[in-house]
Amino acid sequence: MASMSQIQYLIALFLIIASWSSQVLSRKLQDTFLSERHELWMAKHDKVYKDAVEKEKRFKVFKENVEYIESFNAASNKPYKLSINQFADQTNDEFKAYRNSLKSLHGLMTIIGTSFKYENVTDIPVAIDWRKRGAVTPIKDQGQCGSCWAFSTVAATEGIHQLTSGKLVSLAEQELVDCDRKSEDHGCEGGYMEDGFEFIIKNGGITTEANYPYTASDGTCNTNKEKSHIVTIKGYEKVPPNSEDALLKSVANQPVSVSVDAGGNFQFYSSGIFEGECGTELDHGVTAIGYGIGDDGTKYWLVKNSWGTSWGEQGYIRMKRDINAKEGMCGIAMDASYPTA
Numbered sequence: 351m352a353s354m355s356q357i358q359y360l361i362a363l364f365l366i367i368a369s370w371s372s373q374v375l376s377r378k379l380q381d382t383f384l385s386e387r388h389e390l391w392m393a394k395h396d397k398v399y400k401d402a403v404e405k406e407k408r409f410k411v412f413k414e415n416v417e418y419i420e421s422f423n424a425a426s427n428k429p430y431k432l433s434i435n436q437f438a439d440q441t442n443d444e445f446k447a448y449r450n451s452l453k454s455l456h457g458l459m460t461i462i463g464t465s466f467k468y469e470n471v472t473d474i475p476v477a478i479d480w481r482k483r484g485a486v487t488p489i490k491d492q493g494q495c496g497s498c499w500a501f502s503t504v505a506a507t508e509g510i511h512q513l514t515s516g517k518l519v520s521l522a523e524q525e526l527v528d529c530d531r532k533s534e535d536h537g538c539e540g541g542y543m544e545d546g547f548e549f550i551i552k553n554g555g556i557t558t559e560a561n562y563p564y565t566a567s568d569g570t571c572n573t574n575k576e577k578s579h580i581v582t583i584k585g586y587e588k589v590p591p592n593s594e595d596a597l598l599k600s601v602a603n604q605p606v607s608v609s610v611d612a613g614g615n616f617q618f619y620s621s622g623i624f625e626g627e628c629g630t631e632l633d634h635g636v637t638a639i640g641y642g643i644g645d646d647g648t649k650y651w652l653v654k655n656s657w658g659t660s661w662g663e664q665g666y667i668r669m670k671r672d673i674n675a676k677e678g679m680c681g682i683a684m685d686a687s688y689p690t691a
């Protein structure tokens with residue numbers, strides 16, 4: 351007859367094996383579940399991979415991103431949320447490499463500077479949302495083209511045009527991508543908003559989105575369409591850098607092109623007031639179209655992005671405002687400019 355201790359030993363052994371096999375099973379189930387999620391996600395975002403190797407590689411990245419996003423969201427101490435959006439099969443480095451393509455000449459530009467017409471502005475509302483004043487066109491999508499700079503140039507130009515003419519006209523990023531061939535502006539390979547404004551000034555205007563539709567690829571400049579000068583600007587000014595106060599005076603008066611470091615969690619931002627992690631290596635051009643104060647008293651910038659409506663808050667991001675660093679959240683106060691009409 352087995353002694354009591356032998357029985358106890360057998361029971362313990364049985365429990366260990368049971369728990370180990372259930373862990374293996376649950377991990378297997380989790381992987382199956384995740385690979386089904388990957389399939390569903392692929393269908394939802396029209397993803398097609400060239401072969402099984404690529405698919406396996408993308409699945410691994412997807413899995414890591416899903417695990418990261420879910421653990422981030424589970425931590426309740428965060429003021430913003432992430433989501434498994436259309437970029438979920440890309441590593442952060444891949445994402446930054448093809449999408450963020452701001453080619454700024456700052457340094458040089460900062461030294462030159464411009465006049466700043468909002469210098470002495472004192473009438474600054476507590477909150478501004480230029481969408482409510484009809485000065486912001488619907489969210490656009492740059493696609494797999496490093497044309498953020500063109501979208502930012504256009505959004506700021508659409509804004510000042512509406513504020514001075516009363517008409518909201520959607521303008522042509524593709525014209526900038528194809529026709530602005532200044533040495534540092536290379537269409538989908540990146541560009542810079544101030545050069546975009548300079549192009550519009552020198553060209554004598556810019557045409558409409560409808561006339562010169564966006565293709566998300568480098569094309570040959572259509573010179574006939576380039577001659578269509580539907581909207582003009584007189585010039586542009588730089589917001590004095592590293593001053594959220596100067597940026598506030600500007601955004602209180604019109605939508606403003608801003609540069610940010612769109613690294614880290616920016617890729618998966620979905621809602622709330624974003625507060626990093628991010629650095630100040632400016633690599634993405636977006637547009638500040640307002641500012642306000644959140645329910646918990648946190649001040650924020652309201653920023654229009656060009657990654658479609660499934661990213662962020664229907665295509666927008668709220669970024670923490672008035673932070674200790676003079677550069678602002680993700681460097682938002684470092685390199686801002688606006689067109690003048």
Ligand SMILES: *[C@@H]1O[C@H](CO)[C@@H](O)[C@H](O)[C@H]1NC(C)=O
Binds near residue numbers: 466469
């Ligand atoms: C702001 O006020 C100062 C002092 O009165 C003046 O010299 C400057 O020209 C003003 N700036 C603008 C843009 O009006």
